[in-house]
Amino acid sequence: MGSSLIDKIWAVHRVGQRGDGRDLVYIDRHVLHDLHAGHAFASLQRNGRGVRRPDLTVSVPDHTIATRRMPGSPGRSGSSFADSMRSGSARFGITMLDIDDPRQGIVHVVSPELGIALPGVTLACPDSHASTVGAIGTLAFACGTSELEHVLATQVIAIHKPKLMLLRLDGTLKAGVTAKDVALHLIGQIGVAAGRGFAIEFAGSAVRAMDIDGRLALSNLTSEFGGRTSIVAPDDATFQWCHGRECAPKGAAWDAAVSWWRTLTSDDDAAFDRMVTIDCSELAPQMTWGTDPSQVAAIDGRVPDPGTFEGKARSAADRALAYMDLQPGRPLAGLPIDRVFIGSCANSRISDLRAVAKFVDGRRVSPGVTAVVVPGSTAIKRMAEAEGIAKVLQEAGFEWRDSGCSMCAGVNGDIAKPGERCISTTNRNFENRQGAGVRTHLASPLTAAAAALAGRIVDHRKAAE
C-alpha cells in the first residue's frame, strides 16, 4: 500500500516513540505569538529548563498589540504580553519580529510570507489556526501552552498519529465565489466536529485551481470543523510562490529542496480513514447566520427554521437565532448592519485587499457603518499602500490600520458594541467573540465589502452590476 502526503512528512520527522506510545515528531520551525509565549517562557524558567533550538524559533506579536496609532505617538503601542515576549525572547536568544519590524504581522500570515513555513517542513505554533500554512505543504501542529513549552525544551512534539481524511473539493467555482465561501460551505456540510481526531489533506480540482492565498484561507478554517491540522500537496504554484522568500533555501539548496518537494504527494493507493468529496461548481457566496461556523447559508438564501433540525441541533439553532436576533425564514439579504471587519489570518492577504479595493473603487461606505481593514502583515500593508489600495479604501471611508489580530478575537481591545451586527472576514462567529453581545456573520472579503457600501447584507455579485 502507498503512503499519503502526511505519512511521508511524518515518517521523515519521526524521531522515535515514547514509552507511552506517543510518536516524537521533530519540529523544524517553531513560531510563537504574544498571547501564549510569556506564560511558556515563565514556566520554562520556573522548571529550570532552556530553549533547545532558539535558532529554529521565531516570535511575533499579533494578538494583543494596538492596530491603531494614538494621536501624537511616534510608533505603535504594545502590551504587557508583548513585553514578556520581548524579555523572554531576549533571554532565550529567540529572534522576535517586534512591532516596529517591517516583517511583523499575524503569525499565520507571516510564517509563509517569510519562508519560515515551507513545503515538507514541520511547524508548531501555539494556536488553533496553525494549520493555515498547510496550504503550502507544511505539516503544522497547533498546540496549547504546555505543549509550546514542551517544544521549546525538546524541539519535538509528543503526539499520537492522527487518523487521515482526504477532503476532495471538485468543480470550477463560479465568478465571485472564493476559497472562503468554499470553506464555509464545507463546514456547513460536514459539521463543526467532523475533523476531530483527523489530519486532513485537501485535494480536488477546486483546490488545485486556487491561488496560494486562496489555499491559505481554506486551510485556515480547518479548526472550524474540528481538525488540528490540514495540508495541500505542494505544486508548481507553491514552489513559485515560495521562491526567493527571506528564509527559503537559495541556489543549490533550493534545487535540492524542490526535488524533494516534488515527491510530496499522496500515492494513488494511499489509505485514508475517511474520504469526503464535495462538488463546488454550483456554490454561491456564503454567510453564517448563527453562532458556530457550520450555521451557514448561501447569501441569496434564508435564515432556516430551527424546527427543521433534529434534537440538539434544534436547540442550538434556537439559541443562535435568539442571540443573533434573527427570525426564521427571513432572507439574509437586506439585513441592516453596523460594522464590517476585513482582516484576520483567514482573509487579510494582498489578494483579498486587491479584490476589495477593486470592488469599492470610487464608492462610499454607507453612513452609520464602521468599516475597518486590518492587513495581515506589515509587508502586506506596505504593498497595499504602494499599489494605491490603501488610498482607495480610505477615500471610501474604511479605516486603515496597522497589522495584527485586532477584532478577530478582540484580545487587544478592538471590539464592537453590544448588539451590533458585524460582517467579518474572520473564522469564528462564537457568541461574544468580537465583544459582548456582538452578532458576527462570517463571509468573504467581497461579501463584507459589499455590505459596508450598502449598509446591509447584499449579494456582492448583484451589487457589483
Place this chain on the structure above:
Amino acid sequence: MEPFTTLEGVAASLPQDDVDTDQILPTPWLRDPKADLAKGLFGYLRRVPADKTESDFVLEQPAFRQARILVCGSNFGCGSSREHAVWAVKAFGIRCLIAASFADIFRENCLRNGVLAIRLPAEEIEGLHRAVQSVKGGAPFVVNLEEKRIRCPDGRAIAFDISDHEREALMLGLDDIGLTERHVSDIEQWENTSRRSLPFLQDFRIAPFNTSNKPSQ
C-alpha cells in the same frame, strides 16, 4: 503536576454540545494577565440576565458553586487552543470533566494540567446528566481513576475507558517534558542525520531587525 487519584465532590450538568473555549474563558479574562480565572470561567454565561435578579447558569446556583465534576455534551472545548480555558476550569475547582467527546487540543491541555477528561458513550452521558440533575448537588459523586469508575450517589457505578499511559501520567502527576527528555539522544541523532539528508531543514536563519534590514524610509 498534582497527581489525580480519586475525586469526590459535587457534579454539575452542562448538556450543551460544541461549547467553545471562547465561552469557557471569554476574552476579557484572557486579556488581563492578572485576571481571576475562577471568576472568568464561563464568564458571560454566568452573568445575570437583564430581566432577572440572579443568573440561571448552573455553576452560579448555590448547590453547584462547589462543583468538582462537570458533565458536558459533545465536542466540549472546541475553537481556540487557549490553555487558559483549562486553567480556568481548574481554578474554579473542577478537576474532572465528563463528555461524549472533547476537542483534540482541549483534551491535550486537560491531560497536561492534571484535569481528568473522561469520554463516555452518548447514551451513558445522557443517563449521567439525568443522575446529576436529580441529585441537585445534594450528594457527592466519586471518580476513581485507578478503578476507572464513576460512582453515583445511588450506588450505581459507571465504568470508563482511558489508556493505561494517560491514567498513569495523571495518577503519578508525571512531568510530560521529562518523559521526552529521556529521548534526547534520539533527537540529537535525528538532527545529525537530517543535516546530511535534507540540510535546509536544520539550516534556518532569520536576521534580527536592527542589523540587516532596517526599513528603507
